[in-house]
Amino acid sequence: MSDAVGAFSATLPELARGVYAWIQPDGSWFINNAGVITGPDGTVVIDTCTTAARTSAFLTAVARATDAQPVTNAVNTHPHADHTLGNCLLPESTTVIGHPDTRSAMLGETYLDSPPPFWNPPLPLDGLVARPPTLTCRGGLTLHTGDRVIELHHPGYTAHTTGDLIAWLPTERILFAGDLVFNRITPLALAGSLTGARRSLMWIRSFAPEIIVPGHGPVLTGAAQITRCLDDIDAYFAHVQDLADRGIRTGRQPLDMAAELDPAYRSWPDSERIALNLHRAYAEHGAAGFVFDRTAAFTDAMHLSGGPIPCCV
Ligand SMILES: [Zn+2]
Structure with missing residues (x-):
């Protein structure tokens, strides 16, 4: 399914059988991408969205594309609000997975109590409560759903944050990069390390992905697009x-x-x-x-x- 959904012009292209990317234009502040992997054992989502409205649109599209398969697991690629504040709209039965540093950062974050005055308009945070991961993994974790393998990996050092996880589908060669990859949008290492962020680009290349779903911006398909984007990020940093x-x-x-x-x-x-x-x-x-x-x-x-x-x- 790739029709635009709701008021946000987001799309849910199917990248491989049962594997989708939730792509929200224009990818600027708080307008993130997410992922969906579905099969007979249920659905795994990679990240949620910033606001209740955007997360509801995402979950409605997920239900439509997956015949309302239960969302068994949600992976948070890192703790930032745009990828995690919508966690609270997931079903209670969904297990939220992340790095321990993602959990601790979310527990210590004050966005919902006193929204920072850095953006205009202020973030619409009504209807949200913090829901950090309850299952944490430090180095990596493998999910098996149906005949599909979903590997979660931490780079082993601080990059975009201290708790970055990527989701890697080795059979489909699809990599959900979270905010280790921004496509044609200014990358950010405020909460991490520029040195680590650059190093993580080499690490991502080592998987030899055929498709990368970046944290923000359009999907990257094929070696030429991937190489150009990762080179651009590296040159910027x-x-x-x-x-x-x-x-x-x-x-x-x-x-x-x-x-x-x-x-x-x-x-x-x-x-x-x-x-x-x-x-x-x-x-x-x-x-x-x-x-x-x-x-x-x-x-x-x-x-x-x-x-x-x-x-x-
Ligand atoms: Zn982000």
Whole structure:
């Protein structure tokens, strides 16, 4: 099924028999992708969505495509709100799986109690309660459903977050990458490591996937598309690291260096993430006297946006 669903223009293309991607345009802030793997033993979903409305649209499309097979398991690729806040709309009987750091980050997150003022309009969080994973796996886990194998893998180091999991279907050679991969949208390593994020791209290549479902942006099909996208992400992060190195050497702040972002990246959605990525890079490169602070990073990103960051979730 690939018809647009509801008000969100999202689609649910079938990538292989019983394997779907929930693709939400335009993939910018809080507009994520998710996955669906279904068979005679039920359905596994990879991530949920940010809001109740978007998650309801997703689960309605899932039920329609799967003949309402029960959703037995949900995998969270990482703890961020866009991939996990909708967990609470899953059936009670669904087991939510994630890395232990995803569970602890969700338990410590304050989005629902005091939504951060970083976006315009503020996030519509009505009807949501935190529902972190109750089954955690540190290195990996294999799900067997019908005759299908779904492998969950952690890269072994911090990348987009400390608790990233990918879902890999070795028979179909489909890889659900979570936010280790952004396709034509500014990548983000605020909560992780630019070095690790770059390293994880090599790790993803090592699976030799034929299809990658990125955390944001269109599905990647075939070696040429995959290589180009992963190369683009790597080049972006390398550029950010270079800006951070020069900024640290010359005593300039992340916001000053954000002004030197290569114009080629300014047309990518969410380009103000350069400030967030620079804050992480400064901390990671051990800039003297620099203390990482999420609010300070977002304050710089909002400065680049001319106010709270526009989002259309
Ligand atoms: Zn995301």
